[in-house]
Amino acid sequence: LQSLKISPPPKRLECLDVSDNRLDSLPGCLWPSGRASLLRLHAGGNEIRRLPADIWRCAKLQSLRLERNRIAELPAAPAEAANGLTELLELCLDSNQLTRLPAALFHLTPALVELNLANNQLVELPKLPLRNSGNRLQVLTASFNQLSDADVSFLAENFGSSLRTLLLAFNRLTEISDETMLQFCELRELNISGNQLKTLPSTLSRLERLVTIRAHSNCLQQLPDLSDSPRMRTLDVGCNSTLSGSVRNLMESRLSFLDLSCNQQMGMSMQDLA
Template identity: 30%
Template sequence: MYDQRQVRMDLSKKQGNGRGRYIEEERLEIVNLSGMSLDSLPNPSLNLSTICKLDLSNNNLESIPESLTARLLNLVAFDVHSNQLKFLPYSIGCLSKLKILNVSGNLLHTLPKTIENCRSLAELNANFNKLTMLPDTIGFELVNLKKLSVNSNKLIFLPQSITHLASLRVLDARLNCLRSLPEDMEKLINLEVLNLSQNFHYLENLPCSLGLLVSLVELDISYNKIKRLPDSIGCMKKLQKLCVEGNPLVSPPMEMFEQSLHAVKEYLREKMNARHKSPQKKKSWVGKLVKYGTFSGHMMRGAGLGERERFIMSEYRSIDGLASPRYMGMFSPRRLFSPRTYFTR
């Protein structure tokens, strides 16, 4: 498997603090078997526990032996993108030190439940597969996950447990079949980038808890069927970029989008203010906004704020002809050629 005539191998070398001292990482190896047209993996010729990075990408692998992953005890990065994998081994849960896992560009319909045992995982890339669902409990144990990319799949929903990914900074779920989002989005306190674009005919509504994403900087909801933005978005203090093109939006009205992000936020806050003063019973999410300190029940204006925000928007045009499911993939015309319309600072 790791014959020197075939394998491009680099040893990880690091100096010790004292003369003659060597840290454990000096004995760990980086093994690169990318692009070697492998259909299967022959028996290894070295100790698998010495490998810290293993690249098996761009091959023709249909499976990974359970016995292989079970012995990769020091593996930190595992790259198997662009193969023919239909499933991942259950023993992947043995990779307790794994931080980066790239399984994109395969034929995966599901991820093994044991993946939640990879508690050191910081980045998971499962783009361009055939995923119809994620493990129900995936969010409960992956406490260190910072980036989750599941774009270009067939996901209908995201599991409720995903809201427990408190370390998550980037969530990319574009080009799926999402019909809704979990209600308790406010638990993602470190989320900075959320991409829900190009779920086309499926995603029609956003939860009000979206406005409680206190760290969110970029939100992309373009090319969906959203008619109304949640009023709570007006309270997103750190939001700098909002992509909305390709939606039949009626609230806020289109003239708001022609002005600035500040104008849109102000419009939504005004709506919320009116609702807050209404004698009717307050919505529970409004109470949460007050609790989180993002909404005080009155308008918030900042001197000069509008001058720092600007909005660029091309003319809205229907994409019904190009938004059919057959275009939802790696070479989607909407993905490759659609004009980018966004709020920015």
């Protein structure tokens, strides 16, 4: 489909899936009549470049999937839609051409649980201070962008008590402080591979729910002591050519999967692996 017209305009439409077509815009009939009832709008895999500002009027929308399009920016919310998408749980925008996000994005989506921003050109996340601590964001996928250390600090301060999965691979991270990492108290999975990190926070072992750490393809020189990590099962630190030191303490941990491949400076012996 290259275009879609719905006549007469739907009044009770709750779910619309137009994924994997050739649409360059969303049907205009959705906004005046469908905004009160639409719960799920899936339009991934099209050729959409712009979204109408009226999309912020869909107050009951719970799932909005717009991955694999050509969207360069999101529209600002009109004044009469200042409350935004108050029931939105899932927002998927990966594989677009986004260079920035609305400053009030997290204010406009207060119930958001899962956000996918991977494979864009974002240099920063919107950092407008949040008004309360009732944030629900649990899964953030923002790999393959150009995010910095400041974005990790913002996430820790505003979503540290809710995030369970944090995927920030292949960005521009250089350092994550011990204090920042300790704020992610609910974290289960962390992927910070493909950055420019020289060290990992020593407080990783104090995150009681952390199961998976992926930090391959960085500039790591040493690993912190992770032997006391209560639930960690997967550690991937392969392709860190400057990584050195002993792995004996890792052998004493609860790990089920350990990747140390392509680390030529690691001093390993059969005794370490025993």
